[in-house]
Amino acid sequence: MNFQAIQGEGWLLTKAEQLINWGRSRSPWPFPYGTACCGIELMCALASGYDMARFGAERVAFTPRQCDVLIEAGTITKKMVPVLKRIYAQMAEPKWVIAVGACACTGGVFRTYSTQQGIGSVIPVDIYIPGCPPRPEGILYALLKLIDKIEADHPLYKKRQQVVEALEATK
Amino acid sequence: MSLKDRVTECLGTDLIELSEFRGDVCVEIPKDRVVEVMTKLKQEEGFDFLSDVFGVDNLDLYAAKAKKAKKKKKGEEEEEEPKKQGPPPPRFEVIYLLLSLSTNERLQVRVRVPEDDMDVPSVTGIWRSATWPEREAFDMYGFKFKGHPNLRRLLMWDEFEDHPLRKDYPLEGKGEERHLNYDTV
Numbered sequence: 001m002n003f004q005a006i007q008g009e010g011w012l013l014t015k016a017e018q019l020i021n022w023g024r025s026r027s028p029w030p031f032p033y034g035t036a037c038c039g040i041e042l043m044c045a046l047a048s049g050y051d052m053a054r055f056g057a058e059r060v061a062f063t064p065r066q067c068d069v070l071i072e073a074g075t076i077t078k079k080m081v082p083v084l085k086r087i088y089a090q091m092a093e094p095k096w097v098i099a100v101g102a103c104a105c106t107g108g109v110f111r112t113y114s115t116q117q118g119i120g121s122v123i124p125v126d127i128y129i130p131g132c133p134p135r136p137e138g139i140l141y142a143l144l145k146l147i148d149k150i151e152a153d154h155p156l157y158k159k160r161q162q163v164v165e166a167l168e169a170t171k
Numbered sequence: 172m173s174l175k176d177r178v179t180e181c182l183g184t185d186l187i188e189l190s191e192f193r194g195d196v197c198v199e200i201p202k203d204r205v206v207e208v209m210t211k212l213k214q215e216e217g218f219d220f221l222s223d224v225f226g227v228d229n230l231d232l233y234a235a236k237a238k239k240a241k242k243k244k245k246g247e248e249e250e251e252e253p254k255k256q257g258p259p260p261p262r263f264e265v266i267y268l269l270l271s272l273s274t275n276e277r278l279q280v281r282v283r284v285p286e287d288d289m290d291v292p293s294v295t296g297i298w299r300s301a302t303w304p305e306r307e308a309f310d311m312y313g314f315k316f317k318g319h320p321n322l323r324r325l326l327m328w329d330e331f332e333d334h335p336l337r338k339d340y341p342l343e344g345k346g347e348e349r350h351l352n353y354d355t356v
Binding site for chain 2: 078079081082083086111112113114
């Protein structure tokens with residue numbers, strides 16, 4: 001795509017964005033980061049009964065380099081924080097994060113010296129799921145919400161804004 | 172012969188205090204005799220399995236006891252300022268839980284550790300299973316187990332400075348954070 005085509009919100013730009021969002025929203029490959037009991041609910045959501053693959057979360061990636069959605073299910077201790085940060089940094093763009101359960105959202109009942117009080121303070125989180133632990137329906141609902149969010153995204157427009165800002169900065 | 176009598180006989184002069192609560196026998200031994208006493212208990216009484224090693228911080232307990240004693244004294248005779256009698260009781264305790272696999276008997280062994288001398292002889296030479304519990308007790312309370320082959324922190328990260336299960340450590344911590352530099356690791 002040349003620069004002319006992404007100048008302004010033209011037909012080509014929006015159609016291309018729709019195409020990209022279509023692809024992204026229908027294949028949110030998860031990275032299961034289960035550190036506590038929420039991980040069991042995540043396994044349940046992935047398995048045949050609830051079957052997260054229906055919504056495109058077909059292939060569970062066990063390397064952060066081949067996934068799109070980091071599903072952080074469970075307590076994150078302060079000892080674990082650098083590892084979580086590194087895994088998030090290893091994921092390729094575009095990437096999203098779902099915080100599953102009370103511990104990942106706020107630290108939950110573990111208001112202690114050893115527990116990170118919510119992963120939102122160390123990595124950007126897109127969807128928070130409350131519950132201790134949330135039911136698999138909750139995880140599926142969060143995935144659907146994330147798909148809505150991906151479909152409402154403007155990846156090319158954002159890129160254009162970045163290019164424009166960079167050009168203006170050089171002037 | 173009951174366990175109580177056998178342990179009393181086996182320990183002899185090393186026994187400081189023996190108590191029994193609902194069938195659980197608990198003995199207290201001096202800190203510098205740990206290795207000798209434990210070896211004796213293992214070889215003569217057959218306590219061949221070490222279930223756990225952990226610590227106790229009696230800070231609040233002693234503070235409450237001291238306060239209570241002070242109050243009582245004030246009520247009785249008000250003119251005299253209550254004075255401390257002798258050195259304060261040792262703040263920490265190390266507790267060993269022993270199990271005899273052949274007779275299915277359990278024994279609790281306590282060692283009192285004062286705050287200014289945290290050295291405790293390690294029992295890793297007697298039971299290899301003591302390595303991780305001793306590391307955990309070191310991590311949480313700061314006991315220095317002398318003779319331990321690898322006395323590093325077990326639960327908290329290596330750069331962590333405090334001992335979080337001590338009673339004077341705040342529950343929500345002092346704002347410690349772990350940072351890792353992956354380039355050098």
